[in-house]
Amino acid sequence: MKAEYINPFITSAVNAFQTVLGCEIRRGVPALKANTKPQYDISGVIGLSGSAVGTVVLSFSSNVALQAAGTMLLTEMTEINSDVIDAVGELTNMVAGGAKAQLEHLQLSISLPNVITGLGHEVRFPSNVTPIVIPFDSDWGPLTVEVGLSEVPAAVLV
């Protein structure tokens, strides 16, 4: 995957957290993903298709998810309920949407966000796609943004 595809997702995540949540997230060092690392407690997943196909995964520790949902809904959240699920899905959608706008040449369209729960869950990619994981830290706790994109051969698009 081309490194230049990653920056739009980083910018978009930082912007979404700053603008919507007033929360500064601090980027760590992006890395290729070891295939067997579990996600944090709750992950938003959204598919991308166009002249590249792929997935964005936002994975949050519980506290990040609860604080983010609480901020969006102006109330305190104490458990992972459907409001928190929706908030995580919506943030995932915003990050994908922001990156899509910056990757106009790929003509990406975005599917519906799904949210994965379950302790120790993993979101795996096909073995021919190695996603890049960008770790972030915040005052609410850690999160990751993971992007796996594969360019579609021009012949297939006809």
Place this chain on the structure above:
Amino acid sequence: MKAEYINPFITSAVNAFQTVLGCEIRRGVPALKANTKPQYDISGVIGLSGSAVGTVVLSFSSNVALQAAGTMLLTEMTEINSDVIDAVGELTNMVAGGAKAQLEHLQLSISLPNVITGLGHEVRFPSNVTPIVIPFDSDWGPLTVEVGLSEVPAAVLV
């Protein structure tokens, strides 16, 4: 979600299992999904976008995943390794691809399959989309095909 969107996924799943795996899967009664039901052990997830957006989730008990991968690779599989992950992803891709062909008017494009593992994991949809779950039984064990699709207002597509 329109019921007529479901049949193509049913047909496509039955065909994929029959053609690729020589395995007959028997359909149970489709139902709206209660939002908190955990998936089986391993789930393939793929995003759809076009004039509807959504997700297909194939969820397999471990034995179904192992037998399916073993049949595709002509070898016995005894653990959920990256070959099994790829096989589940590929089956998910086939089911989505087959349904897409039957739903030509929606001009769907398909993202990359991701595969979710983790005991008791759940794949949740946004609360404004209620997916339909189609249970299947087979000689290898149970599986489900779950489809959540939301039509995109025409104005958004311009």
